[in-house]
Amino acid sequence: MDIQQPEPAPVLAPTPVKKSNAWKWVLGVVVALVLFSCLGSVALLAGLSGGSGSLPVGDSIAVIHIDGVIAGTGSATGGTITPEDVLDQLKMAVEDDSVKAILLRIDSPGGTVAASQEIAMAVERIKKPVVASIGDMGASGAYMVAAQCDHIIAAPGSAVGSIGVIMEIPNVKGLLDKVGVEFTVITQGELKDTGSPYRSMSPTESLLLKDQMKIAYDQFIADVAKGRDLDEKKVRELATGWAWLGSEAKSLGLVDSLGNYDDAVAKAGELGGIEGDPGIVTYEAGTTLEDLATSLIGFQSNRSPVDADTLRRISLPR
Secondary structure: OOOOOOOOOOOOOOOOOOOOOHHHHHHHHHHHHHHHHHHHHHHHHHHHHOOOOOOOOOOEEEEEEEEOEEOOOOOOOOOEEOHHHHHHHHHHHHHOOOEEEEEEEEEEOOEEHHHHHHHHHHHHHOOOOEEEEEEEEEEOHHHHHHOOOOEEEEOOOOEEEOOOOEOOOOOOHHHHHHHOOOOOOOOOOOOOOOOOOOOOOOHHHHHHHHHHHHHHHHHHHHHHHHHHOOOHHHHHHHOOOOEEEHHHHHHOOOOOEEOOHHHHHHHHHHHOOOOOOOEEEOOOOOOOHHHHHHHHOOOOOOOOOOOOOOOOOOEOOO
16 A cells, blocks of 8 residues: 655745844853853862862862771761772872862771771871861771871860770670571681681681781881871880870870861961961762763763672771
């Protein structure tokens, strides 16, 4: 069956229009829309790359928050901060020529050894002045980080220090026996399931773990002694795991001065050679201009899954 094409509809000839300035009005609207679009893009970039709601003018300090437990990977429930989060922000602060000093606002009980060391090493390498401002708590791994700063300010009642390491391995064998549950573990390598909660630990395993704890403990002491320019013997005497009040920590040389956040901002500005009130720059953890471009063109970077073979973890007290 043939399909017949419809006859073309009649076209009305346009009514002649007198020349006017309408095109100028249309052009003005287009230009205005383009300007608003550009301003919106700048605001979006500012929100992703830095700024606390406004773009600072002139010399500034970067404020980076270290809140919660320091861990190698983030938690779905929140309350943790990772080295990746902090290092991304430190990198942006270092590369920003308008940033003359960095302020670490710390409120953390510590975390895992390796994650704390990663952040501490990054802070120690920074050439710009770095000030630590301790809020409620700057303990254990968080204090390891603070110790690498050029100046530490804490409130008189802040919890500071807790230099020590701890490992907690539960043993649920007795409970499982009561409910009649038995776990069969098959391994290759006699120490592969060291730290298993399903059986009692052997004397050899306990000794090996204590040796590792001693190594991590000595590393912690050495890091604090170097960062604070203290005698290692003195730090070892203080390394009981006890968290001192800020006022006590100052008398022990673990803190430089007592004060609040504003005092820390002023100190950072002073060390950075900033005259007057410094501008404040903050960064979104883990967000870069590259991330923005990637998201705009619809790609997503692949991340390797976290190794699930972590049966135990040496952690700093928290």
